Amino acid sequence: MDADFWRARWREGRLGWHRADVNPLLARHLPALGLAPGARIFMPLCGKSRDIHWLLGEGFCVAGCELVETAVEQLFEELGVAPTIEDRGRLKLYRAEGVDIVVGDIFDLDAETLGRVEAVYDRAALVALPPETRKRYAAHVAAATACAPQILVTYVYDQSLIGGPPFSVTDEEVRALYAGAYDVTLLESADVEGGMKGRCPAIEHALALRHC
Numbered sequence: 001m002d003a004d005f006w007r008a009r010w011r012e013g014r015l016g017w018h019r020a021d022v023n024p025l026l027a028r029h030l031p032a033l034g035l036a037p038g039a040r041i042f043m044p045l046c047g048k049s050r051d052i053h054w055l056l057g058e059g060f061c062v063a064g065c066e067l068v069e070t071a072v073e074q075l076f077e078e079l080g081v082a083p084t085i086e087d088r089g090r091l092k093l094y095r096a097e098g099v100d101i102v103v104g105d106i107f108d109l110d111a112e113t114l115g116r117v118e119a120v121y122d123r124a125a126l127v128a129l130p131p132e133t134r135k136r137y138a139a140h141v142a143a144a145t146a147c148a149p150q151i152l153v154t155y156v157y158d159q160s161l162i163g164g165p166p167f168s169v170t171d172e173e174v175r176a177l178y179a180g181a182y183d184v185t186l187l188e189s190a191d192v193e194g195g196m197k198g199r200c201p202a203i204e205h206a207l208a209l210r211h212c
């Protein structure tokens with residue numbers, strides 16, 4: 001999945017991953033991280049997720065990173081706020097009260113530009129990446145966030161029946177990707193209604209990752 005793949009998806013409005021409301025797994029399991037009010041939560045590969053609206057409504061601050069600028073323009077339009085926009089070399093920074101979204105490739109985002117975050121919420125980010133990129137992504141997110149705790153949402157299904165994204169990422173793979181940085185706990189496992197793209201059974205997992 002290169003940048004052109006994602007740009008085409010946004011251009012054509014093919015946003016099958018986008019939910020119309022908050023992901024219930026986030027609402028149910030975020031309290032497990034025990035965050036203080038106002039904590040800043042990083043959403044890698046954030047799209048224009050409604051989870052951002054929900055987190056802001058709950059009094060958290062949100063930092064995000066998204067490759068496609070159109071997505072970020074739509075996000076702020078839907079939030080009903082006008083961001084300030086700064087050029088930062090290969091990146092652009094869209095900012096408004098409580099929300100900072102970096103436009104660009106997550107691998108160009110460093111800890112200094114991201115700023116301090118108290119947690120990471122990864123939904124449809126790790127699983128959006130092909131196997132050969134996931135190891136680099138996991139190490140990069142851990143480093144950029146100083147191993148802040150994570151809520152990670154994954155899918156598990158038979159990858160031989162259907163290709164990604166989203167890819168199937170087992171708990172074993174998550175443990176291997178984050179070995180030495182995080183302890184991984186399965187919080188919830190639920191059948192995906194209608195299966196993966198209606199073509200094979202799939203399970204959604206919510207995992208907590210805590211720095212070890």
Ligand SMILES: C[S@@+](CC[C@H](N)C(=O)[O-])C[C@H]1O[C@@H](n2cnc3c(N)ncnc32)[C@H](O)[C@@H]1O
Nearest residue numbers: 006017045046047049066067105106123124128
């Ligand atoms: C499957 S979508 C998930 C969006 C969001 N997390 C959600 O749950 O709605 C993946 C998003 O990651 C963005 N993306 C893909 N590769 C990226 C990269 N290298 N850096 C930043 N964003 C990227 C895509 O443009 C797309 O909006």
